[in-house]
Amino acid sequence: MATHAADAHHDDHDHKPQGFWDRWVFTTNHKDIGTLYLVFAFIMFCIGGAMSGVIRAELAQPGLQFVQPYFFNQMTTVHALVMIFGGVMPAFVGLANWMVPLMIGAPDMALPRMNNWSFWIMPFAFTVLLLTLFLPGGAPAGGWTLYPPLSLQGGSSVAFAIFAIHMMGISSIMGAINIIATILNMRAPGMDLLRMPLFVWTWLITAFLLIAVMPVLAGAVTMLLTDKFFGTSFFNAAGGGDPVMFQHIFWFFGHPEVYIMILPAFGIVSEIIPTFSRKPLFGYQAMVYATASIAFLSFIVWAHHMFTVGMPLGGELFFMYATMMIAVPTGVKVFNWVSTMWKGSMTFETPMLWAIAFVILFTIGGFSGLMLAMVPADFQYHDTYFVVAHFHYVLVTGALFSIIAAVYFWWPKWTGKMYSEKWGKFHFWWSTFFVNVLFFPQHFLGLAGMPRRIPDYNVAFADWNLVSSIGAFGMLASPIIMFAVLWHSKKHGAPATTQVWEGAHGLEWTVPSPAPHHTFTEPPVIRASMLAHGDVTH
Amino acid sequence: MAMAAGTLPDRWQLNMHPGVTETARNAYHIHMLMLWICVVIGIIVFGAMAYAMFKFRKSKGAVAAQFSHNTVAELIWTIIPIVILIVCAWPATKILVHTADTSNPELTIKVTGYQWKWRYEYVDYQGKATGINFMSKLDGDSDRTRQLKSGLDPHAVKVGEEQTYLLNVDKPLVLPTNAKVRFVITADDVIHAWWVPALGWKVDAIPGIINDAWTLIEQPGTYRGQCAELCGQDHGFMPIVVEAKPKAEFEQWLAGQQAANAAQNAPAAAQAPVAAPQG
């Protein structure tokens, strides 16, 4: 081991393990594990995307053309679970794996073996989940929110789905522990907390959220399991329980979960915008505190998903006010991004385009979120396509766009190859056009009264649904285009420089491209000039 | 015109309809208030971004400034949103308090959700038990048309001129106009949600639990809605139809139903509870 470390330091020779098994299955290397996570997430995005294709195909016209309603419900449920737990979360963990050690000057993740385990549980968890599609009775069909009693009516899928969720939870918790330990313990000397890149900060807080709420989800689904198989009455009023209790526990997890899917996105965008504005991030410290406030608030707003369950008036008011408050720290972030661009010297390479689209479209999603927070109006919006539009804006043009931006941004560092700007931009304009065709009309559908989770609808809804489906089929090409761009870059891309982007600052841009298999085996000395945001402590 | 607005969604409809009750109008107002606030903030934020993107681009020779914070600006854009939010919260709170008050109804309806139909019990009208109680489920035309690959055209499902595919039932809930109606809502198997957009609210129907809500319909008409909580395979196929009639007509209808009831089975009427507590 010592020899490895020494060599890596003297020349760029990589010492990657050679065989497939050693390189990918038994690996403890944060970069390889990061790659594994990203590849896995990409595959899951495609599977989840295919399911959304089934959904949108059936919804393109009134009447049932392709699938039975029950199968439609399975598609909705599994689409969401795959996208959230298989797509967005692993993609962010993959980015953290790759970038956090590079950004803080650590030789690897704090607990490298556990890192491998966190990853390899995921494909198996999803094998369990996706297997249920082929069981008699099919996959879970009660919505990704798994509300009892409906979710307990599923056949043999219930136990499988619950255990799959347990496995995802174990993986996420171990992944999060690793990230926290890495950030708190592995920073190079001089990399003080308030000098860390914002991506690292957002992940630190995200990891905390994960450790706090994934066990709560595990508890909630365990109670589902015992209600179904062991005769408990947690969610059964006849036995003194309450179906609504599940919703409280679920959303105590579920709301922080949605911020788990957006905070790292904030971090990514806070790296990209300064780079292409050639100007330090505006309001670094405010960004850190805003992230922390959002995380704190996320624990006290959960019941805004449950305004129609018949909560007492005081509860409705409390959760409405608390939810509205989140607009304030989130606004701080948006304003800071705009101020970072202000008086910069901007160029619009592909990652910057995705980041700018993120700021605009996420904000639109945030606006509809704020509208949903108003209880009297939510009595109308709830469980309609207005909600579907809201969360796809924050999830797809929010979380997913940031992931794509990040991949373009760091790809040259990972592979040492530039991608084709022309085709990267094509990918961007294609996806941004179709994603809006796909999701913007869903606001109209919701306001006109179309409930969510239905396979068929009144003819008055037909027109906008067709538009939305056309957008969906355009959007489904997005991963294919991206794959082609990246494949082409891998094969024929121009070599990348160490700094890659003219405006790039930060430790990760001081190591060669591609980043050697081992980096920072001895801690670097941090100088303010290496920091993306300059020295903020003055 | 206002009446048509309440009945069915329009093709290419863009916005919420104001509905036919005070609650629905309130929801609509809050919705529009929030919408405009968001539009204005959006114009400011996106406008600033657009300006920056055109003005401060490298290709135009822009040189990056190096400032990295400005406490005054940051304070301003923390405080102004707080003020805006308070402005929004105020009317929402007032409306919510008003909406929550289900006391002193003239008519109480018990709604029970089943997979996949609704039961309506007219618990009491003007203090008297009525004994009326029936199921309401998707109409036959829609039901035939909605089968997978039925080959039937959803556009052909009509009531008069209205295209009612999936929004019609065999037996609607008949209500009086200009009377406060209280709903007590529950379910028998899984969670459902009772929603008629023109009335302005939805409430979950939860097995083992009673939720309540109220309405006061101002215009006679037929108002259509749907179950709004995923409740299994036919969740998309359990619509709700409310027929609001002027009081006199309603009372006539009620008497007719009671007569029919009495003729059919004598013992049913006696059991319904009276004088429910005010929730």
Added chain:
Amino acid sequence: MATAQGKNVYYVPHGSKWPAVGTIGLFTTMIGAANWLNEHSWGKPMFYVGVAVLLYMMWGWFGEVIRESIKGMYNHQVDTSFRMGMMWFIFSEIMFFAAFFGALFYARMLSVPWLGGEGDGALTNFYLWQDYAPAWPTNGPSAIGGAFETIPAWGIPLLNTLILLTSGVTITIAHHALRAGHRKQLLVFLGLTVVLGAIFLYYQAHEYIEAYQHMNLTLGSGVYGSTFFMLTGFHGLHVTLGTIMLAVIWFRCLAGHFDKDHHFGFEAVAWYWHFVDVVWLGLFMFVYVL
């Protein structure tokens, strides 16, 4: 090996098969359990095979870590990573219990009173559960599982509280002994802790048998039975794990794995044990006494 670079290099292992073994173990366990619940005959054996693989994984993985540790490959920073790992793991466990405590409080403070007509539940009670009067313990308006008795707090539960509290003291004494280099005292007090854990478990098992056989108190006794057994059951499971961990540590002490300043393994188990102890205090208060 690592010594060549001096203590400043953070030890990064190069490849390990144990996570892969663990993944296979977990996968087998979960598939087995799901099939067991769905009443497939091979579910149960598969579950046990999976558990066996997981145990093998732990044996091998921890063994590797111990060997590396003894070789002196871990510097102070590695030690800190382990500590943070353990602390945050315990935090996740706390949150897991929080879900069940949350369920208990929700049932006692909200759902049961509402079903009984208090507060917002007036209508629920009137229309659906007219004869139901809220009380705790309860098995709900439909008296699911039939009449049952509860376990009085001041018998075995009190005894178990004292046992766990004592075990908290004995392990602390053992820790001091370890730091002071008193090997014999260490082994005696750590051994005592193991024994106390086992006694606790014995009484707990006894209590469960009583409940099932003579008091008709089961998992199926409405929401009381549900919260009672899930909380005490998961706690019992953690005590079992903790006791096994303590026993392992005892053997490692015997084998001389730890010295005055280098005994993270011991401390991790001690933290875990204190966590289990504190959870029990919560249980004793909210499940038994109140």
